[in-house]
Amino acid sequence: MADIEALNEEEPEVPTIFKKATRAVSLKFEDVVYKVKLTKAGFCGKIVKAEEKVILKGITGKVLPGEMLAMLGPSGSGKTTLLTALGGKLGGLLDGNISYNGKSFSNSMKRNMGFVTQDDVLYPHLTVTETLVFTALLRLEDSFTTEEKIVHAESVITQLGLTKCKNSIIGGPFLRGVSGGERKRVSIGQEMLINPSLLFLDEPTSGLDSTTAQRIVSNLWELAKGGRTIVMTIHQPSSRLFYMFDKVLLLSEGSPLYFGEGSQVMDYFSSNGYAPAVPMNPADFLLDLANGVSSNSDVPGSVKQKLVSAYKSNLANKLRSEAQEIDDPPQDGLNDQKVARWATTWWQQFSVLLRRGVKERKYDSFSGLKIAQVLVVALLSGLLWWQSDVSHLQDQMGLLFFYSGFWGFFPLFQAIFTFPQERSMLEKERSSGMYRLSSYFMSRIVSDLPMELVLPTIFVSITYWMAGLKATPGNFLQTLFVLLYSVLVSGGLGLALGCSGAGPKICDHTGIGNHAIVPARRATDTYPCGGGGGAAGGACLVGDYPAIKQVGLDGQVLAAVALGIMLVVYRLVAYFALMRIGVTRK
Ligand SMILES: Nc1ncnc2c1ncn2[C@@H]1O[C@H](COP(=O)(O)OP(=O)(O)OP(=O)(O)O)[C@@H](O)[C@H]1O
Numbered sequence: 342m343a344d345i346e347a348l349n350e351e352e353p354e355v356p357t358i359f360k361k362a363t364r365a366v367s368l369k370f371e372d373v374v375y376k377v378k379l380t381k382a383g384f385c386g387k388i389v390k391a392e393e394k395v396i397l398k399g400i401t402g403k404v405l406p407g408e409m410l411a412m413l414g415p416s417g418s419g420k421t422t423l424l425t426a427l428g429g430k431l432g433g434l435l436d437g438n439i440s441y442n443g444k445s446f447s448n449s450m451k452r453n454m455g456f457v458t459q460d461d462v463l464y465p466h467l468t469v470t471e472t473l474v475f476t477a478l479l480r481l482e483d484s485f486t487t488e489e490k491i492v493h494a495e496s497v498i499t500q501l502g503l504t505k506c507k508n509s510i511i512g513g514p515f516l517r518g519v520s521g522g523e524r525k526r527v528s529i530g531q532e533m534l535i536n537p538s539l540l541f542l543d544e545p546t547s548g549l550d551s552t553t554a555q556r557i558v559s560n561l562w563e564l565a566k567g568g569r570t571i572v573m574t575i576h577q578p579s580s581r582l583f584y585m586f587d588k589v590l591l592l593s594e595g596s597p598l599y600f601g602e603g604s605q606v607m608d609y610f611s612s613n614g615y616a617p618a619v620p621m622n623p624a625d626f627l628l629d630l631a632n633g634v635s636s637n638s639d640v641p642g643s644v645k646q647k648l649v650s651a652y653k654s655n656l657a658n659k660l661r662s663e664a665q666e667i668d669d670p671p672q673d674g675l676n677d678q679k680v681a682r683w684a685t686t687w688w689q690q691f692s693v694l695l696r697r698g699v700k701e702r703k704y705d706s707f708s709g710l711k712i713a714q715v716l717v718v719a720l721l722s723g724l725l726w727w728q729s730d731v732s733h734l735q736d737q738m739g740l741l742f743f744y745s746g747f748w749g750f751f752p753l754f755q756a757i758f759t760f761p762q763e764r765s766m767l768e769k770e771r772s773s774g775m776y777r778l779s780s781y782f783m784s785r786i787v788s789d790l791p792m793e794l795v796l797p798t799i800f801v802s803i804t805y806w807m808a809g810l811k812a813t814p815g816n817f818l819q820t821l822f823v824l825l826y827s828v829l830v831s832g833g834l835g836l837a838l839g840c841s842g843a844g845p846k847i848c849d850h851t852g853i854g855n856h857a858i859v860p861a862r863r864a865t866d867t868y869p870c871g872g873g874g875g876a877a878g879g880a881c882l883v884g885d886y887p888a889i890k891q892v893g894l895d896g897q898v899l900a901a902v903a904l905g906i907m908l909v910v911y912r913l914v915a916y917f918a919l920m921r922i923g924v925t926r927k
Contacts, residue, residue, distance in 0.1 A: 364453055365406035366441050366539040366570050368427065371664045373400040373437035375422055395595060396422050399437070401660040402590060402600040406538070409562060409571040409585065411578065411603070413624060414592035415632050420574035421459070421543055423592070427572060428456045428541040430772055441539065443667065448682050450539070451774045455532025459543040461524045462769045464697070465513030466704040469503050469527055470494065472511060476531045478693045479775045482684045497530040501560060522553035529560070532773075540564065542573040551579050558582050580622040593631035598648045600660055613651045615644075683777060690780035698788030706755050706792040712799075718747065719800045723807030730809055740808050744820075748797050748828050755792065756835025764840075768922050782916055785836075793832050797824050830904050833911030841918035 375397040397419050404410045412420045425431045427439060429446040441450045463472055473494040481490045498507050503526055511527065512518015519527070525545055532540060542561070546554035558578075562585050565571045575582070583589075589606050591599040599606055607623055610616065610630065617626045618636040629635065633644045683690070702708075722743060729736040767781065801821050806812070810820070 363536055364538045365568050366450070366453065367403065367405050367443075368539060368570050368572065369403040369438070369440050369443075369664045370427060371401050371438040371661060373397050373423065373426060373435070373439065375419075375426060375431065375436075376434040378434070393434075397426070398595045398597075399657075400590070400592075400597050400600075401657065401664055402588070402597075403660075403664050404570050404572055404588060406568045406570050407565055408587040409565040410573070410588040410590060411583075411586040412572070412574045412590045412592065413578075413627055413631070415628060416576075417594075418592040418631065419595040420592060423590075424541050424543055424572065424574050428454065430456065438664075448774070452535065452684065453538045454773075455535065455537035455540045456773060457525075457528050457532050457540070457542040457545060458769060459547065460765075461528045462765045463511045463524065463527060464701050464766070465511050465516050465518060466701055467697070468508050468510050469519060469523070470498065470507045471700070472527055473497055473530055473534065475693060475697045476775075477534050478685075479690060479770075480531075480535050480684055480773075483686065483689075493534060497533050501526040501530050501533070502556070503527065503530065522549050522557065525549065525557060526560070529557070533564070537569065539570045540572070542571070544574050544576055546578070546582070547576055551582075554579070555582060558585055575624075577628065578624045580624065583622065583624045589627075591627050591631055593633075593645050593648070596645075596649045596652070597656075598631055598645075598652055599627075600656065609655075610648075613648070613655075615648075682774065684774075685776075687777060687780050690776040691784050694776065694781055694784035695788055698784050699791075702788055702792065705759060706789070707796075711792070712796065715796045715800055716803070719803040720807075723804045726804065726808035728807075728809035737808070737810060740804065740810070741820075744801070744804075744824055745827060748800070748824055749831050751796075752789075752793055752828050752832040753835040753838075756789070756832055757839045760836070760839030764922065767919065771922060778916070778919055782912075782919065786912065789832055793828050794825055797821075797828050826901070826904055826908075830907045830911065833908055833915070837911040837914040837918070840915040 374395065376393050376395050379392045379394050400423055402410070412423060414420050422431065426435055429439075429451065439446070441447075444450075467475070474491055477490040477494040478487065481493060485493070498504055503523060506519045506523050509523075510516070510518045511524060518524075529542070529545065540561070545557055545561070549557070561571055561573070565587075578586075583603065586603040588601065589599065589603040590597060591606070599609060601609065606627065607616070610626075615630060615635055630644060630648060635644045685693075705711075722740065726736060726740045729740070763785075770776065771778065771781075798821060801817075801824055805817055805820065810816070
């Protein structure tokens with residue numbers, strides 16, 4: 342432990358709010374079994390065979406406040422699945438008992454629990470401080486003022502040693518931001534904000550150098566010593582890390598090989614005939630055993646089988662009776678019924694999400710690059726259709742079709758392609774009960790509006806006059822209005838496709854947009870048509886122009902109603918598709 346103390350010497354004083362857990366939680370799990378149904382599709386996607394695969398084969402254990410449990414095992418042994426089950430995030434065929442202070446999973450537990458996923462799901466353009474402040478504003482209860490929430494976020498930054506990079510952006514695949522270790526600490530910080538009594542972490546040290554890994558685990562060790570219960574999966578910890586864990590669970594293909602004190606694990610295996618031939622990192626030795634590799638030739642037969650049987654005869658019953666012991670439930674004074682489902686009001690959630698959404702969109706759909714793209718296309722099309730007077734009605738029609746085509750697809754693809762990134766964020770935040778779906782959805786619709794309204798307005802304002810369309814304010818405004826209406830519908834379609842994961846399969850509505858956009862010319866306007874058939878001798882009615890006649894100008898009200906229905910229905914489809922995301926066990 343001298344190492345930990347040495348590492349923490351440089352750390353600033355821990356703010357008092359994080360010194361102690363507000364509520365101690367004993368986590369117990371007994372005979373946890375998880376199965377999945379694997380289906381084999383035959384001809385025409387017809388399901389011909391459904392097999393059951395057992396992922397977790399009866400895991401038992403208990404972790405008390407102040408303890409840190411490490412789950413070890415080869416890749417695919419079931420560590421993440423068990424962690425997800427213990428974190429109340431796994432539905433389906435889950436059997437066995439999981440209890441928190443002797444009770445089942447509840448809203449109050451959800452609000453006292455942090456879950457750090459393996460992948461850091463963070464907005465790339467926000468800074469470390471912004472990321473943590475937005476999370477604090479959403480996750481901390483109404484009883485804190487906004488200033489207190491900001492102070493809380495700053496305390497987490499200090500405690501996790503993020504002060505040096507607090508104004509740096511998080512970054513992403515093509516955007517340089519903070520380092521991997523700093524990103525991980527930001528993810529941990531997001532969970533620490535609520536001062537959780539129970540913290541789950543999926544491989545918090547993967548991909549990090551051993552010093553950074555050590556620093557992160559030291560932070561977690563400090564948290565555990567403040568009375569919290571910490572459970573994590575970990576890949577090949579170094580020996581100095583290994584000895585920080587109070588308890589260790591070793592898994593092999595879903596079966597437990599050991600659960601108990603970390604300090605006794607080597608004695609347990611050597612008493613069963615398995616000891617390392619040379620001094621080695623205990624974690625490496627355990628992983629070798631879980632992979633069925635042992636240098637010990639005295640013990641014949643399959644190593645894994647032997648260890649599974651040894652667990653059943655030596656540990657299973659003892660652990661089961663320990664898990665059934667009734668510990669004095671900590672007097673936390675929290676009544677599950679009294680804990681409201683959400684920490685903040687609908688309006689607070691909406692306004693914070695809106696501010697965050699607008700900030701993020703400044704770098705995305707409403708960025709300088711996107712505005713420049715639209716300006717360039719507007720100027721080019723203005724030049725292409727430069728002052729095309731009414732004698733070139735076909736050219737003007739072409740421009741109108743271009744309007745509805747371009748502005749039909751631009752917001753559509755924008756919504757389809759940006760949503761997948763947002764989906765994982767929504768999954769993470771909704772599963773931790775951060776906000777209502779409706780407040781997220783409304784904020785998303787409103788924060789998309791600048792892109793959906795301002796960009797087309799700039800576009801039409803440039804091209805309409807450059808192209809010499811009918812130069813009356815009334816016609817201009819009507820054209821603009823119809824285009825904006827169509828853009829909103831298109832954005833809704835993109836949202837529906839993005840949210841449902843359906844991709845660009847549904848036919849577009851631009852045909853109806855064309856129907857409605859023709860107000861740039863009226864059916865009763867005339868154009869010079871060189872005699873013959875002209876209603877006014879050499880001038881023909883715009884409504885009689887073959888291309889316009891084919892689209893028809895009679896159905897404008899019907900088209901507007903159809904667009905109105907789509908405007909609502911697409912958004913409803915998106916909303917219902919999102920209802921499946923981030924739903925957790927209660
Ligand atoms: N829903 C599912 N359907 C099918 N197989 C699944 C499902 N969930 C998990 N599995 C399988 O269960 C096994 C355990 O997965 P899990 O992610 O828990 O392993 P892990 O020990 O965390 O692995 P890693 O260390 O690589 O992250 C894997 O073989 C995985 O493919």
